Amino acid sequence: MNTEEPDVTEVNSVAASESWPASEPRPGSGSWSGSASWPGSQSWSEPEPESWSGPVALIGARLIDGTGAAACPATDLLIEGGRIIRLGPTGSVGIPPHARLVPCDGLSVLPGFIDSHTHVERDIPAVLHGFLQDGVTSIGNTGSGPQLIEELHRAGRQPGAANVFVAGPAITAPGGYPVIRGDGSAARPVHTADEARAAVDELAARGVDFIKVTQESFDFNYRSPGRLPVLPPALIQAAARRAHEHGLPVRSHVHHVDQLDAALAAAVDSIEHLLFPLPPETGYVELQRAGRLRLDALPDFARWIDRMVAAGVRLVPTLGSELTSIRIGLPELPDATLTEIEQLLVEVVRRFTAAGGRIALGSDWVGLPGIPAGRPRQELHRLLAAGLTPLQVIEAATQGAAAVCGRAGRLGVLAPGLPADLLLVDGDPSADLAALDALRVVLKDGRVVAGRLPVAPATALPS
Numbered sequence: 256m257n258t259e260e261p262d263v264t265e266v267n268s269v270a271a272s273e274s275w276p277a278s279e280p281r282p283g284s285g286s287w288s289g290s291a292s293w294p295g296s297q298s299w300s301e302p303e304p305e306s307w308s309g310p311v312a313l314i315g316a317r318l319i320d321g322t323g324a325a326a327c328p329a330t331d332l333l334i335e336g337g338r339i340i341r342l343g344p345t346g347s348v349g350i351p352p353h354a355r356l357v358p359c360d361g362l363s364v365l366p367g368f369i370d371s372h373t374h375v376e377r378d379i380p381a382v383l384h385g386f387l388q389d390g391v392t393s394i395g396n397t398g399s400g401p402q403l404i405e406e407l408h409r410a411g412r413q414p415g416a417a418n419v420f421v422a423g424p425a426i427t428a429p430g431g432y433p434v435i436r437g438d439g440s441a442a443r444p445v446h447t448a449d450e451a452r453a454a455v456d457e458l459a460a461r462g463v464d465f466i467k468v469t470q471e472s473f474d475f476n477y478r479s480p481g482r483l484p485v486l487p488p489a490l491i492q493a494a495a496r497r498a499h500e501h502g503l504p505v506r507s508h509v510h511h512v513d514q515l516d517a518a519l520a521a522a523v524d525s526i527e528h529l530l531f532p533l534p535p536e537t538g539y540v541e542l543q544r545a546g547r548l549r550l551d552a553l554p555d556f557a558r559w560i561d562r563m564v565a566a567g568v569r570l571v572p573t574l575g576s577e578l579t580s581i582r583i584g585l586p587e588l589p590d591a592t593l594t595e596i597e598q599l600l601v602e603v604v605r606r607f608t609a610a611g612g613r614i615a616l617g618s619d620w621v622g623l624p625g626i627p628a629g630r631p632r633q634e635l636h637r638l639l640a641a642g643l644t645p646l647q648v649i650e651a652a653t654q655g656a657a658a659v660c661g662r663a664g665r666l667g668v669l670a671p672g673l674p675a676d677l678l679l680v681d682g683d684p685s686a687d688l689a690a691l692d693a694l695r696v697v698l699k700d701g702r703v704v705a706g707r708l709p710v711a712p713a714t715a716l717p718s
């Protein structure tokens with residue numbers, strides 16, 4: 256397991272102005288949706304003093320810890336040295352007298368979001384800054400050229416940038432996916448089990464955070480689907496076993512059930528993209544025309560779901576990306592058909608979740624025009640539509656996403672000793688996820704990187 260951690264820095268040691276170019280829109284305007292006004296009243300402080308380096312105590316916040324547990328109504332949380340020191344019911348935590356007290360009545364504190372599946376390759380500093388400002392304190396990069404591994408890690412350690420956890424190139428069959436994407440450098444073809452193990456060793460030595468394998472036979476030609484070569488099961492197993500020996504999770508790109516047996520036999524940790532329950536050569540359009548765009552076209556689907564759940568495999572559905580890809584591939588497709596496909600994909604997630612399966616948030620963000628870096632709002636809404644509760648959505652976006660990025664138990668939850676990557680929002684997102692749009696403050700490694708910490712109103716201060 257890669258033990259490299261982001262730099263641990265002092266609490267609030269960066270002035271808000273330093274990490275927030277004046278030319279960029281602030282939360283509450285521009286890319287931030289929702290109607291919450293940005294703090295400007297007397298109850299909110301001026302930018303964080305650069306000199307502040309002592310402990311900070313959040314007092315009386317509603318705690319949503321990222322594990323899926325119910326919110327705790329009034330919690331104190333002590334931060335120092337970039338980490339959470341202690342947390343517990345208000346009054347029980349033992350706040351040092353020199354701590355800066357931050358009144359959090361009416362606010363919820365939750366872990367920073369993690370978008371576990373992205374392909375950030377260009378404008379890296381600006382993109383990571385955009386994610387962070389919108390409350391995404393970390394991202395996973397699920398496939399890039401090897402030359403970007405170090406660059407992404409380094410960029411993610413900057414105070415104004417989201418952390419990045421990286422796969423490097425995906426292990427695949429010669430000529431296999433994603434060799435058809437970009438310049439092909441995001442593919443790492445292997446011919447034999449020895450080569451598969453060597454590729455994993457090489458990636459582990461370069462410091463990757465998880466291993467990506469692709470099992471994609473579809474060439475993404477939605478009009479007339481063609482087939483790509485896929486690794487034989489023995490090679491997937493060889494790669495996965497070696498990755499686990501390195502302590503690295505294995506994330507497999509699987510669209511179709513015809514690859515699921517091999518993925519489960521290799522004990523992969525997550526299935527990326529949608530588990531589309533139909534054979535790859537079957538076009539959506541033909542199925543829709545024939546009235547067969549239904550899950551009951553595949554009687555064994557429930558059995559596969561049960562096996563995934565029993566194996567504890569996380570599903571990273573990337574629903575929005577699948578729909579975007581279909582829309583681009585078939586621009587003439589009527590909206591009604593696209594809606595029908597969307598409902599089918601959401602239904603897959605619904606059945607998986609209803610069977611007890613767990614999700615990790617991933618948007619498959621690639622920087623398409625009109626899709627800014629930030630919280631993947633549509634993806635979050637589709638998870639709600641699939642029947643996840645707001646707490647389950649938050650768990651998928653925090654603990655779940657951390658796990659598939661190789662940070663299980665080390666990020667994505669609020670617990671003593673873990674990095675203080677957290678969000679303060681107005682209201683209660685565990686009751687209504689829309690409260691996330693009232694994002695007030697983002698902290699990364701204990702630093703305020705967007706917004707301002709509240710201060711007690713003047714009238715409440717001791718005279």
Ligand SMILES: [Zn+2]
Pocket residue numbers: 372373374397619
């Ligand atoms: Zn992807």
